[in-house]
Amino acid sequence: MSRLTLAAAAAALAVCAAPAVVAAQDAAPAAPAAQPAPSPEEAAFEAKGEAFNAEAERMKAELDAVIEDPALDPAAKQTRADAIITRYEPTFNAFADDLAAFFRTFAEKPENAENKDQILAAAEAAPAQIRAIPAQIRQAVAQAVTAPAAPDADD
Template sequence: MTASAVASRSSPLNRLSLAAAAALTLFAAPAFAAVQDPPPPVPMITAEPAPSPEEAAFQIKGDAFNVEAERMGAELETIMDDASLDGATKKARTDAVLTQYEPKFAAFADEYGAFLRQMAEKPENAEKKTEILAVADAASAQLRGLPAQIRTAIEAALAAPPAPPAVD
């Protein structure tokens, strides 16, 4: 779960704004499409090359990590949505959840960086080696930083004044 997702779920006002933006997009999209040039014809779809054994193995790791991240997100959402908890309790409990999952983020960040560095060394990636290595470093750092970003979003959500009750 992203930091913005945690923050957006913490306030009904944020949800209302997101719903309004989504509705506006729904209604505006057909009108916008009407003034656009027609899309170019769709080219024939060609089969994608099969993933390498390394890519297939890492995809399995990525899927497993995604399950863990979704589980963490559900735990955080449950805590943040619990109206019986005060802000201090929510902060303590979300910190505990994030502390529990931080090593998993760090381990996956290391594995992802190593995988990308391994891909950069393949002869067929020689022209893109520098770019792949830069992505390896940036992606690894970004993954490691996600728990801190989520903590910051939670703290901001808890510090924000409560949304006024909805009026029917």
């Protein structure tokens, strides 16, 4: 289970890095130079991304604790995990909305005119991927709680 929630969190983290990837695509290969300071919009979104990542890590820790609790039966694990995911789902949706808005703003900048269509496509695709993460985690939890226990390495 830990690997599955980690993979979902990693996917969310990768989406957070997407604006930097788009910016890197805009830049022509050149000699290494000092990176310009991020715009106020970029800095604000970076802070939102860091806050989102922290929330995703908190959710992961809570889910791992439930899944690994030997006192809980599979149904109780699923019920508690669903409650955790439901509690964090608005965080995923809000970040997805913020990401879409950031990409749309980024696409309208004159220096991004050449890549505007790609950026606008990312403004649709990336938020949809983030909104799908809670459902993916629910599915991973369901598989984890119904899977037979792995044998101990000492056996």
